[in-house]
Amino acid sequence: MTAPHDGPSDGPEDPVVYDLDADCTLSDVVEGNRYHAEVNGVVEYGVFVDISDSVSGLVHESNLSSDHQVGDELVVELTDIRENGDLSFDTVDVDEYETRSIEHDYEVADTGALADAVGDSVHVEGEVVQIKQTGGPTIFHVSDETGVVPCAAFEEAGVRAHPDIEIGDLVHIAGVVEEREESLQVEVSSLDRLTGDDADEVRARLDEALERRAEPHDVEPLVEWPALEQMFPDLREIAKQLRRTVLESRPIRVRHHADGDGMCASIPVELALRKFIEQTHQDPDAKRHLFKRLPSKAPFYEMEDVTRDLNFALEDQARHGQKLPLLLMLDNGSTAEDVPAYENLAHYDIPIVVVDHHHPDPEAVEPYVDGHVNPYLYDEDYRITTGMMCVELARMIAPDITDELRHVPAVAGISDRSKADTMTDYVELAAEEGYDESFLTDVGEALDYEAFWLKYDDGRNLINDVLNVGCDDEERHRELVEFLAGRAREDVDDQLDAAMPHVEHERLASEAHLYRVDVENHAYRFTYPPPGKTTGEIHDRKVEETGEPVITIGYGPDFAVLRSDGVRLDIPEMVSELNDEIVGGGVSGGGHLVVGSIKFVQGMREQVLDALVEKMADAELDENLQSTSIGHESDD
Numbered sequence: 001m002t003a004p005h006d007g008p009s010d011g012p013e014d015p016v017v018y019d020l021d022a023d024c025t026l027s028d029v030v031e032g033n034r035y036h037a038e039v040n041g042v043v044e045y046g047v048f049v050d051i052s053d054s055v056s057g058l059v060h061e062s063n064l065s066s067d068h069q070v071g072d073e074l075v076v077e078l079t080d081i082r083e084n085g086d087l088s089f090d091t092v093d094v095d096e097y098e099t100r101s102i103e104h105d106y107e108v109a110d111t112g113a114l115a116d117a118v119g120d121s122v123h124v125e126g127e128v129v130q131i132k133q134t135g136g137p138t139i140f141h142v143s144d145e146t147g148v149v150p151c152a153a154f155e156e157a158g159v160r161a162h163p164d165i166e167i168g169d170l171v172h173i174a175g176v177v178e179e180r181e182e183s184l185q186v187e188v189s190s191l192d193r194l195t196g197d198d199a200d201e202v203r204a205r206l207d208e209a210l211e212r213r214a215e216p217h218d219v220e221p222l223v224e225w226p227a228l229e230q231m232f233p234d235l236r237e238i239a240k241q242l243r244r245t246v247l248e249s250r251p252i253r254v255r256h257h258a259d260g261d262g263m264c265a266s267i268p269v270e271l272a273l274r275k276f277i278e279q280t281h282q283d284p285d286a287k288r289h290l291f292k293r294l295p296s297k298a299p300f301y302e303m304e305d306v307t308r309d310l311n312f313a314l315e316d317q318a319r320h321g322q323k324l325p326l327l328l329m330l331d332n333g334s335t336a337e338d339v340p341a342y343e344n345l346a347h348y349d350i351p352i353v354v355v356d357h358h359h360p361d362p363e364a365v366e367p368y369v370d371g372h373v374n375p376y377l378y379d380e381d382y383r384i385t386t387g388m389m390c391v392e393l394a395r396m397i398a399p400d401i402t403d404e405l406r407h408v409p410a411v412a413g414i415s416d417r418s419k420a421d422t423m424t425d426y427v428e429l430a431a432e433e434g435y436d437e438s439f440l441t442d443v444g445e446a447l448d449y450e451a452f453w454l455k456y457d458d459g460r461n462l463i464n465d466v467l468n469v470g471c472d473d474e475e476r477h478r479e480l481v482e483f484l485a486g487r488a489r490e491d492v493d494d495q496l497d498a499a500m501p502h503v504e505h506e507r508l509a510s511e512a513h514l515y516r517v518d519v520e521n522h523a524y525r526f527t528y529p530p531p532g533k534t535t536g537e538i539h540d541r542k543v544e545e546t547g548e549p550v551i552t553i554g555y556g557p558d559f560a561v562l563r564s565d566g567v568r569l570d571i572p573e574m575v576s577e578l579n580d581e582i583v584g585g586g587v588s589g590g591g592h593l594v595v596g597s598i599k600f601v602q603g604m605r606e607q608v609l610d611a612l613v614e615k616m617a618d619a620e621l622d623e624n625l626q627s628t629s630i631g632h633e634s635d636d
């Protein structure tokens with residue numbers, strides 16, 4: 001690289017004439033210097049000359065000593081660079097001179113390819129996506145079409161360098177590539193905001209690249225299933241939005257139902273996104289900053305959770321200069337109960353995307369969400385579980401993780417008791433990986449058990465070992481699952497030994513069996529299994545015992561958990577009727593059509609439960625007994 005243009009010419013007896021490379025730009029020229037030029041146009045008032053492909057200007061006729069034609073070569077002196085970028089030249093008569101060639105001042109390096117440039121001076125151009133002030137330098141994260149690299153600029157310890165630069169600015173940075181622990185960083189020697197044409201050009205380049213890089217992969221479905229395949233285009237859109245979000249360095253926060261299916265949905269998506277973040281960000285902290293997964297105890301987005309999430313997001317924005325996150329709701333998020341939380345987020349720039357299979361309220365939810373995939377929106381139902389959808393979603397984001405996921409849809413389906421015919425295919429697929437059906441059931445039980453004890457923690461590494469996704473010790477996985485599933489079953493047995501003698505039975509007018517149990521007073525509290533699961537287990541035993549339509553209600557002081565088989569319930573509808581009919585009952589809740597939970601005020605329990613039973617007695621029986629039960633929706 002040569003840059004002689006900043007030195008004065010060597011005096012009249014040895015003049016220097018510069019010869020610009022074709023790719024030189026305005027930044028490579030200096031007023032007062034002499035250049036080799038070529039005439040590219042002749043007009044009345046002078047001639048236009050080129051000194052490189054993109055640098056040209058006018059020699060006014062008053063400065064011309066003879067006539068010229070297009071193609072003539074001459075030596076010119078740059079007399080003026082105007083505000084608007086126009087150049088003026090004079091012709092110069094020189095007999096003897098020294099020609100020095102000038103290369104374009106710099107080549108812009110790809111941030112994704114700096115590993116080979118450690119120790120070198122480089123130039124990078126891109127968008128500032130994060131600005132973090134440390135106790136030492138200010139770290140500007142700069143994103144171009146190949147990746148994101150941290151660039152450290154030092155003003156004074158703990159003092160913000162370049163205070164005029166903001167997130168979203170396009171910049172040109174010159175600096176030296178350094179290796180820092182396992183990662184790369186550019187130590188900034190100069191940092192300038194790009195403006196005008198330079199900025200427009202970079203912006204267009206970045207936009208085009210973003211669009212291209214966000215494009216998800218086309219994947220062959222794991223099993224042939226038209227009901228799921230019709231959702232692929234919409235899942236693909238979600239995959240694209242998630243990839244784009246990573247490329248824009250916007251954090252992703254996943255909220256998922258804390259049950260087996262919810263984990264089978266979120267863990268593959270987590271693995272895929274972490275891989276993609278690793279591929280696209282030089283900063284080893286990016287995975288921690290850009291992705292966070294948290295379980296939700298309730299089968300909807302509670303105010304407590306959204307408050308916590310919003311608080312953290314705003315803190316991260318203030319402390320780490322991060323963008324506000326995108327919220328990805330998995331196995332949760334489709335219902336009207338989620339709306340108050342969404343309304344809360346709507347005060348901020350936080351996009352929301354939902355993949356769920358709970359019975360949705362699209363009219364209520366869709367004003368707030370940027371993407372919504374739910375089988376009910378395609379005339380399908382809960383049998384397509386969120387885990388099944390999300391395994392395909394994860395593969396669209398990062399197809400190379402497919403081999404780790406083949407057993408996951410089967411676990412999801414068994415956990416949520418999907419009655420889909422395709423379950424056979426998924427179970428077969430898992431069998432090819434060495435999973436028999438009873439072990440798949442154990443994995444689901446173990447996930448449920450761990451979800452309960454983890455409470456508000458994501459327990460990432462532990463859950464990865466239980467599900468065997470992103471886990472490298474198959475044997476430990478097997479032993480851990482057997483241990484946890486065994487513990488879970490023992491705890492359930494203890495619980496049912498205590499609760500079963502207190503279960504009350506009656507026969508409804510419809511001939512369905514109704515079982516009621518007070519899970520507050522006749523079951524252990526604050527331990528596994530929680531009330532939802534306890535009710536589900538009692539229900540299952542009664543279904544087995546009778547072989548007839550069964551409804552089970554497990555109630556506490558201000559809540560009731562509902563399970564049914566062989567009865568056509570519509571729980572969301574019943575909840576809305578009860579709320580209208582029982583003044584002062586404070587009834588709310590929902591869930592799936594035939595499995596769910598309701599809340600009410602404690603002092604109105606009697607009235608609410610009586611009215612509930614009446615409605616259940618009116619419900620029609622299902623001719624074919626099967627296909628109305630869904631797994632444990634623990635919401636306690």
Ligand code: MN
Nearest residue numbers: 261331386416
């Ligand atoms: Mn589910």
